Amino acid sequence: MEKTLIRQNAQWNGKMFDHLCPRDIMDNLLKKKTMRHVQILTGVRRCGKSTVFKLLxxxxxxxxxxxxxxxxxxxxxxQFIPFWDDSSKLFGVIENAERLTGEKVKYLFLDEVEHLCDWEIFIKSAYDTEIFEKIYITGSNSQLLQNRFSALLSGRYFENEVRPFSVREVFRSQGITTLLDCYTQTPKVLRIMDNVLSTGCFPEIVLGDADEDIKQELLKSYFESIVQKDCIVYSGIRDTHLFFRLVNYLMQNMGSRFSIPAVGKALKSNENTVASYLNFLCDSYICVDVRNFSYSLKETSRSQHKCYFIDNGLVSANVFRYSPQSGSALENLVYNELRNKGYMNISFDNSKTECDFLAYKNGKAYGFQVCYELNDMNLKRELYGFELENVMLEKKILLTYNQKETYGDIEVVPFWEWVMSPPFT
Ligand SMILES: Nc1ncnc2c1ncn2[C@@H]1O[C@H](COP(=O)(O)OP(=O)(O)OP(=O)(O)O)[C@@H](O)[C@H]1O
Structure with missing residues (x-):
């Protein structure tokens, strides 16, 4: 089997990658390409990690x-199952490759490294031999670097998260590359936005020409494989019935605030179990647990949570009566774009203003409100969201589906315009 695998490898040529869409993460990765550090790429399944390998x-x-x-x-x-329990056997594969091709392996790419029970030991020895100019690895669980051997690699790696396409990457894949394109082709831009709100940003979904039903089926299979492989099996979840009820609860209530004791009560379960199952879900990158803003470091002062999912498509494929025109669909998209644009410490305000997102960039605080459609009924409430006590906001941005306006220092901006306006990261 190794022979076939290695022959395939030796036949790499640039033309094989012509059809791939460029990824924004490449700028960051290429800046570090001459450094010997191991480059670890983590991220949810199917987001494009192996394709980033191909771009590299x-x-x-x-x-x-x-x-x-x-x-x-x-x-x-x-074919690699026999190697999972003893990663040192991989050195034999590398030697075979060198014998077959007559050349030294300088660049080693290991996909889904978490299968090797002691992968850090293998990577550390491979790194220390100084044979490889660069080692790249991928994994689909954020706990990849949290096990007993992880300290072996300290100071020797960079870790970057690969995410599904950002909305800007989706636009680019459909020929919309500048803000000017957006202004001149607004109907197309809105059509793309509708798709993104309902079927999300996974590359295969965005680029495929399958009809809506097939895309939903594919998204369901993504969901099942993430939940099964990266949560239930990886984290050893025992009460799968409770776990599925929790996922369903979080999807149904995406972007709504909750407390762990309240969810424990709603699901008739122990709150410690709910808290650890929520952590397992987050470890698989399928969702994030966002906390309320607080200056205090005490956990009790940040006891409110909101859950956002990595992709709208995963939610729409699993939640009965999901509405892409709803505020929560747009809010989920905004959360993900804040991450894509490099905002940090994202939280929500739990005081009387209820600002949707507080986020930091270059040490400055930004406030974001999200409203699918502003009208006379909700305008006052949405603007009030920015009246935060104790936080000086650098900018106040109210994101809508397609409305633009200014109210004093508050900018009302269509989501697509915000996405396509620099700075992008
Ligand atoms: N930049 C891209 N251009 C074109 N197609 C892409 C791109 N990124 C991903 N895809 C397509 O999306 C699908 C999933 O991509 P890929 O296998 O790279 O994801 P992955 O994160 O490695 O998945 P897994 O974790 O399941 O191994 C593939 O069909 C791939 O061809």
Whole structure:
């Protein structure tokens, strides 16, 4: 089996990657390409991690590297099952590759490394041999670097999260590359936004020409594999019935505030179990647990939570009566774009103003309110959201589906315009 795998590897050539869409994360990765540090790419399943490998390989080939010096091993492939319990056997695969191609492996790519029970030991030895110019690895669980051997790698790696396409990447994949394109092709922009609100931003969903039903089916299969492989099996969840009820509860109440004791009560379960199941879900990158804003570090003062999902499509495929025109669908998209645009410490305000998002960039605080459609009934409440005590906001931005206005220092901006306005990261 190794022979076939290795022959496939040695045949890399630039033309194989012509059809791939460029990813914004590449700028960051290429800046570090000459550093020996191991590059770890984590992220939810199907978001495009292996494709980022291909983009990196393409760059290596363009820079003159030989295809034979690049070895990619996908450890999710059942052929690697015998290696899962003893990663040192991989050195044998590398030696075989070198014998077959007659060239040293300089660039090692390991996909889904979490299958190797002691992957850090293998990576540490591979790094320390100084044979490889660069080692890239991927994993689909944020606990990848939290096990007993992780300290072995300290100071030797960079970790970056790959995420499904940002909305800007979706626009770019459909030929909308500038703000001017958006102004001149607004109906197309709104059509893309409708798609993104309902079927999300996973690359295969965005780029595929399958009809809506097939996309929903595919999204359901993504969901099942994330929940099964990266939550239930990876974290050893025992009460799967409770776990599914929790996921369903969080999807139905996406973007609504909750407390762990209240969910425990609603699901008739122990709150400690609910809290740890929520952590397992977050570890798989399928959702994030956002807390209310507080200057105090005491946990009790941040006891309110809101859950946002990595992709609107995953939610729409699983929640009965999901409405892409709802505030929560747009709010979920805004949360993800805040992350894509590099905002940090994202929280919500739990005082009387109820500001949807407080987020920081370059040490400055920004306030965001999200309203699908502003009208006479909700305008006053939405503007009031920015009247925060104790926080000086650098900017106050009210994001809508397609309305633009200014109210004093508050800018009402269509979501697509905000997405396509620099700075992008
Ligand atoms: N930049 C891109 N351009 C074109 N297609 C892409 C791109 N990124 C991802 N895809 C497509 O999306 C699908 C999933 O991508 P990929 O296999 O890279 O994801 P992954 O995160 O490695 O998935 P998994 O965790 O399940 O292994 C593939 O069909 C791939 O071709």
């Amino acid at each position: 390989i393409n760059d290596l080939l363009q820079s003159g590297a030989s295809g034979k010096s690049i070895l990619v091993l996908n450890l999710d492939d059942p």
